[in-house]
Amino acid sequence: MRTAVTTPTSGIPNILSIAGSDPSGGAGIQADIKSISANGGYAMAVVTALTAQNTRGVTGVHTPPAEFLLQQLDAVAEDVSISAVKIGMLGSADMARCVARWLDDVRPPVVVLDPVMVATSGARLLDDDAVRAVIDVARRASLVTPNIAELAVLIGAEPATSWAEALAQGSALAAQLGTRVLVKGGHLPGERCPDALISPQGGPEGALILDGRRVATVNTHGTGCSLSSAIASRYAATADWPTAVREAKSWLEGALEAADLLDVGAGRGPVHHFHSAVDPRMHQRFTDFAWRDTTAVRNEILALPFVAGLTEGTLPADDFAYYLQQDALYLREYSGVLARAAALAPSEDEQLFWLSAATSCLQTEAELHRTWLAREAGKRFGEGEAGPVTRAYCDHLAAAAGRGSYAELVAAALPCFWLYATVGDYVQEQVGDGVPSGSHPYADWIATYADPGFAAATARAQQIADDAHRRASSAERNAMLTAFRWSTTYERDFFDAPRVHGAGRHRPADLQEDAVLA
Known part of the structure; x- marks a missing residue:
């Protein structure tokens, strides 16, 4: 083990994001940094991939060598007390295996994985070997937060078309991984947006259901990144999963409500991470x-x-x-x-x-x-x-x-x-x-x-x-x-x-x- 990871004495948790870069600022490590900061943490970032993207889509991806990824990870862990780790886009099997080995070596106290596997269009972003490597990382996570399409890929099924089916798939994944799974209902039809926190032993009946409103906005770029990093930040502060998910979900709802205040790009714009600071309703x-x-x-x-x-x-x-x-x-x-x-x-x-x-x-x-x-x-x-x-x-x-x-x-x-x-x-x-x-x-x-x-x-x-x-x-x-x-x-x-x-x-x-x- 390279270093002991402890809680910082300041009371402000240090949250490490391991994810890809979005130069338009709406997703990836840029969204993570904003989300962590808005939820009371100190944000750090290790880059797994450089993307050329904006609010209308991705036009290119450059993946640095896995050796350099490990060098970044070690540089942080050798110097900073890490309270929690959020993992997003890994990009390839080599990058996923590198992160898995580092997690085994450093053993951070909290790991939240947002398994970025499927584009908004529905296209698969990872080949089968990379998917297996990401699943291996998921077994090391404290919480996995797939969307409906990613949940289906992780268990090898067709995407759920109902809330009951999504709960069943989430329960199967939690049992398979031996870790908590957050099932997210935002991609399902309906006026409400429920989420479900499922433990490995709980099954669908033991799921903690958190209701939510569907916010009328097209500016949803980076919601998965933002939610998972917010949960990591709030868990590092509260040490309670239901509280962390509830607080992060409430914060994201506000970020979606205020998203239309921003004017970023011609496509699906980002959420407003700092809505509480500048949202007019706060005045x-x-x-x-x-x-x-x-x-x-x-x-x-x-x-x-x-x-x-x-x-x-x-x-x-x-x-x-x-x-x-x-x-x-x-x-x-x-x-x-x-x-x-x-x-x-x-x-x-x-x-x-x-x-x-x-x-x-x-x-x-x-x-x-x-x-x-x-x-x-x-x-x-x-x-x-x-x-x-x-x-x-x-x-x-x-x-x-x-x-x-x-x-x-x-x-x-x-x-x-x-x-x-x-x-x-x-x-x-x-x-x-x-x-x-x-x-x-x-x-x-x-x-x-x-x-x-x-x-x-x-x-x-x-x-x-x-x-x-x-x-x-x-x-x-x-x-x-x-x-x-x-x-x-x-x-x-x-x-x-x-x-x-x-x-x-x-x-x-x-x-x-x-x-x-x-």
Whole structure:
């Protein structure tokens, strides 16, 4: 072994990219350097191939001798503490075998392989001997991140045409290699872009599914390079694969959203790696763009049968009782989340706000639940077990609280305030002022929506989120938007839970954090 690879004492991980060069800057080591830097690492690069390319395609490739590749690798390893290695284009069997031998000799703690094998056009970039050599490198990796076409080449199959088929192929590859595989759904049809983190022993059923939105842009050059180097950087910082993939995926989504701000080339342009630093939305209020970002889910909430039934007074009593039971159980845990926010709050004023909100969960709101359940449904407050949506929502909030980021926790907690108030405003508007007291079965409940104190608390929570966003780091800002999206999604499913799970009904579902929700 040539050198011992250790973690740098500065706390900033040193990430080595081993990949080809893209002179237009959108992919390869150029994209890796930007991605690593944007995700908190110090970027280093060893070149495996020189390409002549731009946003419209590759016109030439020059591969230096494998001996020179090894000289580059040794020069870095003999002097720098390497926290993680990202491997991209290897180009030939000789280059792949050289990298494999170096990995055996140096043994870096983390290796992420993006197996560049297939061009966007679908053309194979490597011959069979080179593919076998890349597979040999993959066995040494901590994580392999193929796209759909590359996944097929690695297992010797036709490209998957469905998400279920892609999961099966990813599971087969993970078992074959004995390492983790990230299955990426971006090349499959559909409105969503899910990814799946699969362990060698997990199989398709044990995959961690991370949902994602399909961003409407043609500027996607270098997404695979950028994602894999971002994951390597975030894992070196967090030492947790689900967290690293989640954070990198959220960052890449933002880079795709901001890609059209760039004007690079006439073909498929690059993503905007430094979107958090210059993206105009970062100079807006968090609540403005988070609200716009979740418009579709919010509209789905207002169209739910539960909301219609609550408005019209036709909601079955058993469904409402199930909702109240689940809400009571949720509020108990939510109060703990708000208390955690108080502990993390940077000012006494914000500490007092969150503590007051936590108290309200256990007193004011809970009292109405208790009274209605006992009077109308003959049930005890909090009776029963948390349903799958309630459990998943609480687990999501607990995870946000456990990560220790005040900004992320505030964003995760905000939809419970804001969407409750939004549904209340909608129901009040639909019911109007002409409903006599007592003639509507849920009149008492609807009246709580008009509470001026809750409206003021919602406005204060929004202001705190905006203030936290201004103070937050780039990674925290991405985490805030992700947390807000998930809480909004869980709020939708919570309002729909009485129809799906209440009154003896049940549908099989895996509503754990990062699952693709219906």
